[in-house]
Amino acid sequence: DTAVSQTPKYLVTQMGNDKSIKCEQNLGHDTMYWYKQDSKKFLKIMFSYNNKELIINETVPNRFSPKSPDKAHLNLHINSLELGDSAVYFCASSQAGLDNEQYFGPGTRLTVT
Amino acid sequence: DAKTTQPTSMDCAEGRAANLPCNHSTISGNEYVYWYRQIHSQGPQYIIHGLKNNETNEMASLIITEDRKSSTLILPHATLRDTAVYYCIVRGDGSSNTGKLIFGQGTTLQVKP
Numbered sequence: 001d002t003a004v005s006q007t008p009k010y011l012v013t014q015m016g017n018d019k020s021i022k023c024e025q026n027l028g029h030d031t032m033y034w035y036k037q038d039s040k041k042f043l044k045i046m047f048s049y050n051n052k053e054l055i056i057n058e059t060v061p062n063r064f065s066p067k068s069p070d071k072a073h074l075n076l077h078i079n080s081l082e083l084g085d086s087a088v089y090f091c092a093s094s095q096a097g098l099d100n101e102q103y104f105g106p107g108t109r110l111t112v113t
Numbered sequence: 114d115a116k117t118t119q120p121t122s123m124d125c126a127e128g129r130a131a132n133l134p135c136n137h138s139t140i141s142g143n144e145y146v147y148w149y150r151q152i153h154s155q156g157p158q159y160i161i162h163g164l165k166n167n168e169t170n171e172m173a174s175l176i177i178t179e180d181r182k183s184s185t186l187i188l189p190h191a192t193l194r195d196t197a198v199y200y201c202i203v204r205g206d207g208s209s210n211t212g213k214l215i216f217g218q219g220t221t222l223q224v225k226p
Contacts, residue, residue, distance in 0.1 A: 004156075033213075041198070042216065042218075043151075043157065043200075043214075043216035044216070045213045045214065045215070048213060056213055090156050090157070092156075092157075098143075098144075098145055098204055098205065099145065099162075099164075101147070101159040101162060102157075102159065102214060103159065104156035104157045104158070105156050106155065106156050107154075107155070107156050
């Protein structure tokens with residue numbers, strides 16, 4: 001009965017590779033997000049989708065490309081991985097609107113060597 | 114979006130109430146105060162949110178001052194499992210109504226036996 005799930009939990013890869021992280025929510029929410037938490041523990045929003053439409057795109061390199069095949073899924077594809085991409089990536093979901101809380105997944109720890 | 118100021122760290126004795134302050138002096142009338150926490154190695158967890166009135170749920174109480182420039186999160190009977198980083202976030206409309214959460218440094222709450 002996991003609300004927001006992410007796969008994989010850990011991802012170790014080499015520089016230059018392309019990788020994807022998957023996110024699924026079973027809460028019936030219409031908005032999904034990707035956040036990045038760096039080594040200094042700062043959490044920053046990267047993207048947000050509402051009903052499969054991109055609504056937030058922060059200053060993120062275009063090597064990062066989110067894909068939302070349906071309302072319940074938001075995947076993150078990263079091309080040409082760099083050392084600085086090493087971080088924990090969190091997916092979240094919510095109903096649209098400022099009065100609705102976001103539910104976060106357990107995170108994917110990406111390590112680029 | 115309004116910014117928040119929180120103490121970097123606090124201690125609390127197990128079983129006692131933990132009162133976590135937050136200043137948000139530039140908050141706008143349509144901006145909500147949200148509290149999240151992040152227990153080590155987990156995703157952020159929603160605690161509570163409010164607009165003007167005080168709020169209470171099974172986890173905590175939120176006290177918002179009348180001028181809305183500050184708030185206090187109260188964990189009535191802190192346990193060791195409440196040790197975490199607590200984030201006070203002002204989530205607002207601004208000019209975009211995107212609903213994104215902007216995380217600051219938060220307060221590291223250490224509950225001690």
